[in-house]
Amino acid sequence: MSALLSRLRYFVADAADEWRSNPGVNALATATLASVLFAAGLVLLVVDNVRVRLETWQRDVRVEVYLEDSATDEARDGIRRRLSASPGVSRVAFVTKEEALDRFRRSFGSLADLVPELGENPLPQSFEAFLVPGAGAAAAARSVASSLRGVPGVEDVRFDLEWLDRLDASLRLARAGGAAAALAVLSVVVLVIAGVVRLAVHARREEIDVMLLVGASPALVRGPFLVSGVAQGLAAATIGIVLSEASRRLFLSWAKAAPRAVVDLVASQPLSLRHGLLLAAVGVSVGTAAAWVAVRRASRLP
Amino acid sequence: MIETQGVAKRYPHGVTALRGVDIEVSKGEFVFVTGPSGAGKTTLLRLLLRQELPDEGHIRIGGWDVGALPRSRVPELRRILGVVFQDFKLIRRKSALENVAYVLNVAGLPPAEQRRRAYEALRGVGLQHRLSTLPDALSGGEQQRVAIARALVSEPEILLADEPTGNLDPDLSVEIMRLFREINARGTTVVVATHDRDMIRRMQRRAIVLERGRVVTGGRPS
Incomplete structure (x- = not known):
């Protein structure tokens, strides 16, 4: 040694x-x-x-599920459960109509003055389903969207597939x-x-x-x-x-x-x-x- | 101690440096290898040192079959040989002491022992006052004495010297030969390749004479 x-x-x-x-x-x-x-x-x-x-950016990729104003608490809970159980979804957040309006004001300061003129809050409540980052995010988004379209209480489901693919x-x-x-x-x-x-x-x-x-x-x-x-x-x-x-x-x-x-x-x-x-x-x-x-x-x- | 049988060495382009060389050097002997330039003196020493392999024949040194020696054991062979060259071959970035001590480092001796014995060897050639000097700051005679100290520090059984006085003036040549005689008197077998016939006459030792790669006279002890 x-x-x-x-x-x-x-x-x-x-x-x-x-x-x-x-x-x-x-x-x-x-x-x-x-x-x-x-x-x-x-x-x-x-x-x-x-x-x-x-x-x-990929961590921010999400599917937005807009709810009807008339959606009941029961329908809302059902949608949340369905989203949480979907494969490829990492977390689910609920956005109230008020939060949506706040975001609108923050994002489009110059248009914020229009809101009082409308007399009511036109923005819907929604769920945001964040997707697990990775190559499977686009497929997960498609799957989540197709499973929720037509579900009672759901008005619309949106995600930017092109953006995900890019x-x-x-x-x-x-x-x-x-x-x-x-x-x-x-x-x-x-x-x-x-x-x-x-x-x-x-x-x-x-x-x-x-x-x-x-x-x-x-x-x-x-x-x-x-x-x-x-x-x-x-x-x-x-x-x-x-x-x-x-x-x-x-x-x-x-x-x-x-x-x-x-x-x-x-x-x-x-x-x-x-x-x-x-x-x-x-x-x-x-x-x-x-x-x-x-x-x-x-x-x-x- | 050293024996060659039918040794031949050919180089590319048809140059034959040695042919059918038979020589024998006894233990403790002092012999010269001489002949004109191109006679094969240096080639013979290179073969003894296993710098090259013979094309034909056998070389034995102290029980070692030099030609058949596996590559991995060549360093062992070289460690029983001390070598002195015409151009000294000192390591330029190492001091005189470090050059001499390197041989002991190769042998795996502890650093303190290396320094002690290297100092003694330099004292033996009268250079103890130049031990920290780099080779380029030494005269030719001093460099050759450092090379001799390096060759002797490990107390080799055989000393091989290739034109050791070729770059030195006559007085220094005599001094170097005096050192070789002392070394030989202590039992080391000495083989000196030289073309200096006056020196060989003065030293009165056996001379193996080579011409055009063949041994002409003195191949074996009389």
Whole structure:
């Protein structure tokens, strides 16, 4: 165990020593990886924000069941029970005529003056059946609507099917786009970093030969390179994430005059923890893999 | 200690570096391998170090069949050999002490023991005052002495040196040979590849003479 720790200490110390003696090549490798991860961070940031926004909208997707003014308490309770028991419905809210009027006033301030002229509240009482977010929301909406049309006390049932379908399609597109962008970025990262690390290994080729000639095992030679790859990956991911967040804040401060919906759609949320961890994992994996690929051939014995 | 039988080495484009090489070096012996440029001296040493594999023949070093050695055991072979090169082959970013200690690190010795023995080895070649100096700040003679200290620090059974004085002036060459003689006197088998015939005459040791990849004289002890 102590021998293993001693080896690990040597790997770390030698990697640090190598960084100090070749700052240019190492800085180039880290900066290259950091810039690609920064670009990936920006893409993921937009994907995250679009996803959050779409999911927020999706949580608001509902079926509105308007009741006749003459609907009895018994009919109303029956409708509520039926809605609550419907598959795909997450919760049911009752909106009184007064609440409906309040909402109207809040939403259409300029038309609110019309209400007193009518002499009565024309808006119906209603149930709002919120749907479980997801691809099944549209089907659930259709099912709820068809089960309630014609039921005593129900005047009308409404939901925006087109909107639901668009939302589902947008979410699928956002997820697929995110995955495609991540794959493209990953391919570029691997190619660029493998080249940069190969450059670093070429610079140390002579040193590697000497190490092998005096009896070092390939594992001993590769160890510091792999530690260095892990460190470069971590450093690059940290830089990439920090720059992504700084860019988001800069965008928010610059885009004060831009429509709120646009700003919210791309930059209201910071990079999600999941995607932050993904960037770190990609950084470490790519750094290590590139180091391994580059050093493996150089440290092969005849 | 070292024996080769019918060793041949060919390179692409039809260049034959060694053909039918039979040599024998006894334990504790000091021999030169000499010949003109291109005779195959360096190739022979590269084969002994298992930097390359022979196309034909067998090489045995202290009971090891070098050609048949699995790749995973090559480091073990190299750890019983000390090696000195014409161009020193020091690790440029490591100090003199660290270069010497690296061999002990490879052997898995504790860091304190590495430093102690590396210091002793540097003292043995008169460089204890330059232990923290990087190779580029050392003279050619000093670099070669660090390389010798590195080759000897693990007390190898065999010391292989490829043109160790090729880059040094005559006075330093004599000094390096004096070190080799001392090492040999302590029981280490020494094999030095050189084309310096004056030095071989002065040292009065057996010389294996190669020409165009063949052993001309001195292949076996008389």
